[in-house]
Amino acid sequence: MIDAEGRHETILKIEALHKTFGPVVAVDGVTLEIRRNEFFALLGPSGCGKTTLLRMLAGFETPSGGAIWLSGQDIAPLPPEKRPLNLMFQSYALFPHMTVRQNLSYGLEMERLPKSEVRKRVDETLATTDLTALADRKPDQLSGGQKQRVALARALVKRPKVLLLDEPLGALDKKLREKMQLELKRLQHEAGITFVIVTHDQEEALVMADRMAILKDGKLLQVGTPEEIYEAPQDRFVANFIGIMNFIAGDIDRDGTFSTDGYSFALPAKRPPGAATIAVRPEVIRLSKGADGISGTISAIAYHGLDRVLHVATKVSDAPVQVRVTAEEGRHFAPGQPVGLLVDPAKCHVF
Ligand code: ATP
Numbered sequence: 001m002i003d004a005e006g007r008h009e010t011i012l013k014i015e016a017l018h019k020t021f022g023p024v025v026a027v028d029g030v031t032l033e034i035r036r037n038e039f040f041a042l043l044g045p046s047g048c049g050k051t052t053l054l055r056m057l058a059g060f061e062t063p064s065g066g067a068i069w070l071s072g073q074d075i076a077p078l079p080p081e082k083r084p085l086n087l088m089f090q091s092y093a094l095f096p097h098m099t100v101r102q103n104l105s106y107g108l109e110m111e112r113l114p115k116s117e118v119r120k121r122v123d124e125t126l127a128t129t130d131l132t133a134l135a136d137r138k139p140d141q142l143s144g145g146q147k148q149r150v151a152l153a154r155a156l157v158k159r160p161k162v163l164l165l166d167e168p169l170g171a172l173d174k175k176l177r178e179k180m181q182l183e184l185k186r187l188q189h190e191a192g193i194t195f196v197i198v199t200h201d202q203e204e205a206l207v208m209a210d211r212m213a214i215l216k217d218g219k220l221l222q223v224g225t226p227e228e229i230y231e232a233p234q235d236r237f238v239a240n241f242i243g244i245m246n247f248i249a250g251d252i253d254r255d256g257t258f259s260t261d262g263y264s265f266a267l268p269a270k271r272p273p274g275a276a277t278i279a280v281r282p283e284v285i286r287l288s289k290g291a292d293g294i295s296g297t298i299s300a301i302a303y304h305g306l307d308r309v310l311h312v313a314t315k316v317s318d319a320p321v322q323v324r325v326t327a328e329e330g331r332h333f334a335p336g337q338p339v340g341l342l343v344d345p346a347k348c349h350v351f
Contacts, residue, residue: 011036011194012057012162017066019052019218026052028218029066034162039188039195041205044215045241050198053215054164057196058087070161086160088151088168094139100150101126101135104157111158121157128190129153145176152184156191163188165197169204181207202242206230214238230281236351239279246285246321248294248314248343252276252350260316263294265345276350282309282324284347287333293340296321298333312339 012034019027027049034040042050055061057068059080068075075083094103101122108118126132129149139147148168155163168184169177185208188195199205205212206226214221214229222234233239236247250260256270258278267278287293287310296314308330311320321341325333333339 008035013069015067018064020064025218030220032213037192037194038210039208041209041212042198043205043212048215049218050215051166054166054198058164059083084160085162085164086155086158087164088155094150096139099136099138100131103150104154107158125153125157144172162194167198244282244322246280247277248317249277261294268346271350279349280343282322284344285323286342287323288340288342293342296339296341298335298337
């Protein structure tokens, strides 16, 4: 939500949050603001502290240091059930002996809401999650995707200010996962609830998140929109973790010209001279059939729907350089063929 001055309203403020388990530093001084109604993803490799961070927000883990503010209130003294946020577990944790409707009603009945209010809220939530037709089934009569929707509906029906989701799509196969990614985003939008989701899947975060945070070894490396992080990664780790990135070794001279394998171009920003590695995305490299550019040989061609990704072996990169082309362009190339690689200087990163 944006106020009259165009500022985003912060719903969740995390300040210098720290968590150690004996000698292990799981979360190392994370400071972060999450905005009202945004879809926020916590992303990072296994063991980077994502789940621990989420569990501290939910109140299942006590911070070793730092603070968490929800709508301006320090929530440290509140037990999990008193926090206006709800954690949806990876395992769904549905009650097997209850129908879908009873699974949804249970939490509201515990809050002693009037029967008519429970019915109204459950009906509304069943409708938004497309579960009305399945309301009288039990969990073992549902598919994986349907169970996932019930778990989500059960969390939404309580109308938390923030919904925390730990790898919510982890148990689903690829196709269903992709469908549910869009579904989750639609539901978040319709429900008007802030979602904080933990995932180790960068593609999933790129598809769903309004903004995302990249964590490594308990530390926050970068926060931004998917575009910002994809187009302006702040270091080599982030560049490599999000999307495909090629790393090409060479040298920068005093004038700021980068040279590699007899090919050179002026870098957009001045850099100190010396050995350097540039990072370039597969879609900003062009191929030439002539002698210009970095010389290489096509080692493989991978089909990605409408696109082709050509793998090009060179002397200046450890891994084959990946170049994305259209199917039409791809027709002109074959494995074993020599090519030149031309880099768009404006689109390369130097770390
Ligand atoms: P994954 O994607 O594999 O679930 P993660 O990013 O969620 O990983 P966490 O589960 O938060 O990572 O764990 C962060 C670090 O803290 C890891 O080194 C882990 O081994 C450690 N850790 C987590 N919980 C405990 C615990 N209860 N006791 C000891 N160490 C723990």
